Amino acid sequence: MKLTLPTLLGLLTASALAQPVDIESLLQQMTTEEKLGQLMQIGGDHQGFSDKDGMEMVRASQVGSTLGVRGAATVNRIQKVAVTETRLKIPILFAFDVIHGYRTIFPVPLGEAASFDLKGMEETAAAASREAYAHGVKWTFAPMVDIARDPRWGRVVEGAGEDPYYGSLVARARVKGFQRSGKVVACAKHWVAYGAAEAGRDYNTADMSERTLREVYFPPFKAAVDAKVGTFMSSFNEIGGVPASANRFTLTDVLRGEWKWDGVVVSDFTSVEELIKHGIAGTPAEACEAALNAGVDIEMVSRTYLKNGARLIKDGKLSQATLDESVRRVLRLKKRLGLFEDPYVPEGTQAANFLIPEHRQLARVSAARSCVLLKNDKNLLPYSKNVKSVAIIGPLGDSQQDMMGSWNGDGQKKDVTTLLAGVRARLPGARVTFVKGCPVHGVVTDFKTAVAAAKAADVVLLAVGEDADMSGEAASRTSIDLPGSQLALIQAIHATGKPYTVVLMNGRPLALGWVADKSPAILETWFAGTEAGNGIADVLFGDVNPSGKLPITFPRNLGQVPIYYNSKNTGRPWSGKKNEKYASRYLDVLNSPQYVFGYGLSYTRFAISAPRLSAATMDASSPLTVSVEVKNVGNRAGAEVVQLYIQDPVAGVTRPVRELRGIERVELAPGETRTVNFTLSRKDLLYWGPKGGWVADPGEVLVYVGNSSAATGKASFRYVP
Numbered sequence: 001m002k003l004t005l006p007t008l009l010g011l012l013t014a015s016a017l018a019q020p021v022d023i024e025s026l027l028q029q030m031t032t033e034e035k036l037g038q039l040m041q042i043g044g045d046h047q048g049f050s051d052k053d054g055m056e057m058v059r060a061s062q063v064g065s066t067l068g069v070r071g072a073a074t075v076n077r078i079q080k081v082a083v084t085e086t087r088l089k090i091p092i093l094f095a096f097d098v099i100h101g102y103r104t105i106f107p108v109p110l111g112e113a114a115s116f117d118l119k120g121m122e123e124t125a126a127a128a129s130r131e132a133y134a135h136g137v138k139w140t141f142a143p144m145v146d147i148a149r150d151p152r153w154g155r156v157v158e159g160a161g162e163d164p165y166y167g168s169l170v171a172r173a174r175v176k177g178f179q180r181s182g183k184v185v186a187c188a189k190h191w192v193a194y195g196a197a198e199a200g201r202d203y204n205t206a207d208m209s210e211r212t213l214r215e216v217y218f219p220p221f222k223a224a225v226d227a228k229v230g231t232f233m234s235s236f237n238e239i240g241g242v243p244a245s246a247n248r249f250t251l252t253d254v255l256r257g258e259w260k261w262d263g264v265v266v267s268d269f270t271s272v273e274e275l276i277k278h279g280i281a282g283t284p285a286e287a288c289e290a291a292l293n294a295g296v297d298i299e300m301v302s303r304t305y306l307k308n309g310a311r312l313i314k315d316g317k318l319s320q321a322t323l324d325e326s327v328r329r330v331l332r333l334k335k336r337l338g339l340f341e342d343p344y345v346p347e348g349t350q351a352a353n354f355l356i357p358e359h360r361q362l363a364r365v366s367a368a369r370s371c372v373l374l375k376n377d378k379n380l381l382p383y384s385k386n387v388k389s390v391a392i393i394g395p396l397g398d399s400q401q402d403m404m405g406s407w408n409g410d411g412q413k414k415d416v417t418t419l420l421a422g423v424r425a426r427l428p429g430a431r432v433t434f435v436k437g438c439p440v441h442g443v444v445t446d447f448k449t450a451v452a453a454a455k456a457a458d459v460v461l462l463a464v465g466e467d468a469d470m471s472g473e474a475a476s477r478t479s480i481d482l483p484g485s486q487l488a489l490i491q492a493i494h495a496t497g498k499p500y501t502v503v504l505m506n507g508r509p510l511a512l513g514w515v516a517d518k519s520p521a522i523l524e525t526w527f528a529g530t531e532a533g534n535g536i537a538d539v540l541f542g543d544v545n546p547s548g549k550l551p552i553t554f555p556r557n558l559g560q561v562p563i564y565y566n567s568k569n570t571g572r573p574w575s576g577k578k579n580e581k582y583a584s585r586y587l588d589v590l591n592s593p594q595y596v597f598g599y600g601l602s603y604t605r606f607a608i609s610a611p612r613l614s615a616a617t618m619d620a621s622s623p624l625t626v627s628v629e630v631k632n633v634g635n636r637a638g639a640e641v642v643q644l645y646i647q648d649p650v651a652g653v654t655r656p657v658r659e660l661r662g663i664e665r666v667e668l669a670p671g672e673t674r675t676v677n678f679t680l681s682r683k684d685l686l687y688w689g690p691k692g693g694w695v696a697d698p699g700e701v702l703v704y705v706g707n708s709s710a711a712t713g714k715a716s717f718r719y720v721p
């Protein structure tokens, strides 16, 4: 480990001083200014602070944490000032958006969610955390656990899709991964209902019933709390008139009161000061008063706390107790991370050397497992590895930057294997050509070169979709069609009569329309990260049998949005019969989506038996087991994601037609059969009752088991409280 002299001195100083810190006595020593300093988070990068007064603020004990400042030497340099040149020597906590990788970039979270490989997601989070820690980052602003049902919203790419139950499993896995070492703390964001933005327009109003808030948007956050997540981030949006960053109900009544969570809430980027724009604060002082009193502990970047906190205390608008409680949470978090004893980070460690082989391998496996096979007519896929020529056509065929998706940490595009590079590596003896054909955006009408390339090749791969900055923050779209002239490009290749595979690279569900109807094969690959090309080539040429499933519904067109599997029956459910006019339906499009939640094909086939129940009734204290036999009836090994859904057909309030309550990813050799058991208990039946409170009604419960939310394997039991 390379130890510079300043670091050695700092380490000696810190270790000499490192008595187990007594939070209460430290708190008592702190002035109001020092307390407010602990609640201030300022921004920066590899070189240090963005604010020119950053170091001066550190010396004045006005910086409790940072965002974006990273790099072991930079972090140690700043930390040394904090722990040796300030009065109370309180270490700074350095945070960064390590969302799906630090330097080794894994598939975007929506892509990883498609793998339904919870263990894999925990491992990639742990790997990201190791690399982040090696660069001085001890707080990551991840996982983003917002439920999203509107593909217009660009941030759908950052989450685990539309389902509260699955989103909860993913939240748990990622929190456990990020926090595994105990030296890095995760952050459940964005609290709350940020994904319910009206019209899918980022930062827009969210307004819903308390029941929807509790049953759809809260669960992944509660799962993060149960997984011991150390921090939350309050969101930009309002919820029914009360901005989330000044919402006492969500920030205190629920988080602290109901859930008894003692972690730290950080605001989103200037979301405290934005309370003025929301119109619930007239001045920065009022914004500070609203946010701190509601339960936002740390203010990110805007400085209303630092500049107004002392005056609010004097004027009795902010109590000393409230201020102390926020500071106590921050100090406690720093103590739990061992920051007082060990404020520095070792320089030059192995993980700091980036892209260690096991991280690259993890990224390759995750990229392959994130792929969802949407269509495979005549078993066009997988291709033989003996093909002599491959034409890769489309704007995303050789784009290193786009493969990393949005929020790509310190990912370097030079590290990325594109589809072109991955196929060339996989087929060293083949002639692999690349023709861009058209840009992602903009109109092109001449596809002659692309058509010629397709005609000259055995295998034709169309790499199309979105560029990485068309999803993520501040990236909402009013169309979810393939942008630009990409559809025309596909149609020009289609007209050659040559079979081809559409390789989708995108950060949201797309309305595939003609492509879904006409193209012979479609592989959804999202933005698959540093190892994108290798992982996708592994699937295309049969080394990996695709097992991904859609974690979010793909609509037929935008007019259906919002559309999600766990919807209500309504009083006039449509039978699907054309002549049934007075039903909840459209004149021009079916109610069903293009592809349902949980859908994904394989190169083999699996037979799933009808579900068997361990009993005909379930009571409040005795769980019930649901069993199915899964058989690989094809001639190739593969993995199936078996899914269990329930329906409560008669309850105190309307219930969704399906609710996911179990997933199991099983790998089977050809001909192999496995029994999969799911356990259902009272907690799986709970809903937010008509008078509030979690209830489960007596009566029949329907059970569906299969390989998507359209599962047909059915059984039922009676719940007898």
Ligand code: GLC
Binding pocket: 067, 097, 141, 189, 268, 269, 473
């Ligand atoms: C951004 C995002 C949030 C991120 C934060 C810090 O605006 O909303 O997800 O963690 O600011 O970069």
